[in-house]
Amino acid sequence: MSAAVQPRGLDLVIGIGNPLRGDDGVGWLLVQELSRRPSLAARCVQQLTPELVVELAEHRRVLFVDAWQAPAATRPVLRPLLPHLEETADGLSHRTDPAGLLALCALLQGPPPAAMELLVPARGFGHGRGLSPGLRRQLPAARQLLRSWMACTS
Amino acid sequence: MPRTVLIDPVTRIEGHARISLHLDDDGRLVDARFHVVEYRGFEKFCEGHPFTEMAGITARICGICPVSHLLAAARTGDKLLAVEVPPAARRLRRLLNLAQITQSHALSFFHLSSPDFLLGWESDPARRSLFGLIEAEPELARAGIRLRQFGQQILELLGGRRIHSAWVVPGGVRSPLAAEARAWILERLPEARQAVAAALERFKRLLDGPLRREQRCFGEFPSLFLGLVGSDGRWECCEGSLRLRAADGTVLADGLQEDDYRSLLGEAVEPWSYLKFPYVRALGYPDGMYRVGPLARLNVCDRVGTPWADAELAELRQRGGGPVVLSSFAYHLARLVEIVACLEAIEDLLQDPALLQGRLRARASLNRLEAVGVSEAPRGTLFHHYRVDEQGLITAVNLVIATGQNNLAMNRTVLQIAREFLPDPVPAEIPEPLLNRVEAGIRCFDPCLSCSTHAAGQMPLRLELVASDGRLLAERQR
Numbered sequence: 136m137s138a139a140v141q142p143r144g145l146d147l148v149i150g151i152g153n154p155l156r157g158d159d160g161v162g163w164l165l166v167q168e169l170s171r172r173p174s175l176a177a178r179c180v181q182q183l184t185p186e187l188v189v190e191l192a193e194h195r196r197v198l199f200v201d202a203w204q205a206p207a208a209t210r211p212v213l214r215p216l217l218p219h220l221e222e223t224a225d226g227l228s229h230r231t232d233p234a235g236l237l238a239l240c241a242l243l244q245g246p247p248p249a250a251m252e253l254l255v256p257a258r259g260f261g262h263g264r265g266l267s268p269g270l271r272r273q274l275p276a277a278r279q280l281l282r283s284w285m286a287c288t289s
Numbered sequence: 290m291p292r293t294v295l296i297d298p299v300t301r302i303e304g305h306a307r308i309s310l311h312l313d314d315d316g317r318l319v320d321a322r323f324h325v326v327e328y329r330g331f332e333k334f335c336e337g338h339p340f341t342e343m344a345g346i347t348a349r350i351c352g353i354c355p356v357s358h359l360l361a362a363a364r365t366g367d368k369l370l371a372v373e374v375p376p377a378a379r380r381l382r383r384l385l386n387l388a389q390i391t392q393s394h395a396l397s398f399f400h401l402s403s404p405d406f407l408l409g410w411e412s413d414p415a416r417r418s419l420f421g422l423i424e425a426e427p428e429l430a431r432a433g434i435r436l437r438q439f440g441q442q443i444l445e446l447l448g449g450r451r452i453h454s455a456w457v458v459p460g461g462v463r464s465p466l467a468a469e470a471r472a473w474i475l476e477r478l479p480e481a482r483q484a485v486a487a488a489l490e491r492f493k494r495l496l497d498g499p500l501r502r503e504q505r506c507f508g509e510f511p512s513l514f515l516g517l518v519g520s521d522g523r524w525e526c527c528e529g530s531l532r533l534r535a536a537d538g539t540v541l542a543d544g545l546q547e548d549d550y551r552s553l554l555g556e557a558v559e560p561w562s563y564l565k566f567p568y569v570r571a572l573g574y575p576d577g578m579y580r581v582g583p584l585a586r587l588n589v590c591d592r593v594g595t596p597w598a599d600a601e602l603a604e605l606r607q608r609g610g611g612p613v614v615l616s617s618f619a620y621h622l623a624r625l626v627e628i629v630a631c632l633e634a635i636e637d638l639l640q641d642p643a644l645l646q647g648r649l650r651a652r653a654s655l656n657r658l659e660a661v662g663v664s665e666a667p668r669g670t671l672f673h674h675y676r677v678d679e680q681g682l683i684t685a686v687n688l689v690i691a692t693g694q695n696n697l698a699m700n701r702t703v704l705q706i707a708r709e710f711l712p713d714p715v716p717a718e719i720p721e722p723l724l725n726r727v728e729a730g731i732r733c734f735d736p737c738l739s740c741s742t743h744a745a746g747q748m749p750l751r752l753e754l755v756a757s758d759g760r761l762l763a764e765r766q767r
Binding site: 185186187188189190220239242243244 | 400419420423427430431434435437438441
């Protein structure tokens with residue numbers, strides 16, 4: 136993303152994944168498509184690290200956009216996310232998940248932003264930048280959900 | 290009966306390794322080995338690529354210190370082009386490295402090592418983590434996380450991304466520091482200073498109390514120390530020349546250029562590890578053991594050159610009993626002192642008008658076929674050595690990584706800790722406090738095995754107890 140200082144105070148969108156591993160790059164794709172505006176900060180990351188709590192605490196709402204390895208799901212979903220910290224073997228030294236990051240934010244920075252996640256069903260995680268045909272079919276619906284979340288901004 | 294204790298994997302470091310402790314027929318500890326068991330082979334597969342791609346390729350060796358490889362690769366590229374890097378670009382590169390050292394040291398101290406100091410060596414391993422630290426000392430944990438984020442954010446403001454940026458190039462850098470980015474850094478500097486001040490105060494109290502024994506037995510032994518120093522003997526992280534200092538303070542070599550590294554350093558290989566064993570040629574292997582990194586940089590320099598860091602350096606030396614501090618445990622305090630040095634240097638740089646003025650990149654065609662570049666990575670001195678053909682395609686690469694240069698000292702540290710804490714007689718079950726302290730001994734060096742073997746993966750810990758005939762008698766694994 137841009138090297139400029141990001142706007143603070145309103146909405147933050149975080150795309151998660153590895154754009155070099157097929158469908159795992161869908162979070163980056165959707166976030167990079169967003170047009171810039173003053174009330175929105177956007178970031179793409181390969182994994183969620185504890186330091187992101189600093190940015191979370193500076194925003195009113197956050198949306199995590201990620202590939203969803205859920206064979207039963209056939210359509211993208213937009214759903215609320217609550218803080219939940221699951222202790223892991225590496226003790227949070229390097230990475231966590233969205234719910235864990237929110238919980239960490241609550242512990243260290245105060246009330247976390249209202250959070251949702253946009254999950255896109257994904258199946259192909261091989262090497263390469265291409266998205267699978269199945270995931271490409273989900274993109275219009277995913278973009279629509281992203282727009283609906285954006286439309287709620289003040 | 291001769292035995293070996295094996296720790297595999299080692300946790301809370303960057304990479305994958307195991308440790309074995311070897312006992313003789315009488316059950317006495319005779320050797321300790323830090324085995325690095327992964328391999329990626331960057332030196333080989335870089336061959337055939339244009340040298341201009343080396344910054345981008347070698348940065349992928351590691352997600353923690355890609356900046357260090359970027360800088361070393363770019364400096365090697367500068368020399369292949371035979372160009373003078375413009376003053377503003379030199380300053381911007383320095384700013385990048387100062388931010389890199391800050392964020393990496395913050396990760397090492399707050400996330401990886403302080404749980405041992407603050408929660409105790411005997412505490413539950415499942416709680417001895419950043420999570421446990423957040424519960425026990427939330428303000429310190431918060432300060433550490435924000436300090437690391439501060440360093441990472443500067444990397445992003447300069448390079449466009451926190452890791453694997455392509456901003457540093459042979460001949461200079463790609464873009465200037467924006468005015469709003471400069472303002473953001475200046476706005477956050479006071480908080481960063483406050484964070485490291487709090488950590489220093491807290492850590493010094495521990496050093497004066499419960500950590501006295503660790504200071505004495507965590508790798509306190511004479512060795513040589515190597516690092517870059519400025520032309521006036523100041524602490525240096527980007528340019529300058531190499532200085533080698535002995536344990537008694539004698540300067541054995543000074544003003545050395547990186548091009549001569551092969552006359553200074555040899556690289557030995559042992560069959561039980563993929564990590565090479567660099568040594569000072571003049572003293573031979575393994576007597577030529579030397580250390581690099583934060584403690585070495587502070588041991589080789591005359592002064593830092595900024596007021597707060599110089600005061601902290603004086604205290605570090607006073608605590609260490611002389612001008613050269615020998616205990617590897619002092620690496621932790623040295624990291625905090627270096628964060629102070631970085632924050633002061635960042636502030637000075639931001640006030641320097643030359644940072645924002647003039648050209649950012651010198652351009653030229655290939656003018657040399659061989660070059661060596663050097664930079665100070667957070668973990669120590671980093672050498673990149675390339676040979677290219679007339680088309681600028683790489684024909685040979687040698688990367689001498691900080692963690693490798695500390696390899697002999699890490700092995701010596703493990704042996705010293707095991708001698709201090711291994712119960713006599715050696716029990717069938719390996720006790721947790723031994724396991725933890727041996728790991729922590731390695732962690733003093735903040736080793737990055739992804740860099741040093743150019744290997745991938747996490748670093749869990751396994752400790753093995755092995756007989757002299759090679760039989761595995763006991764093991765403990767996280």
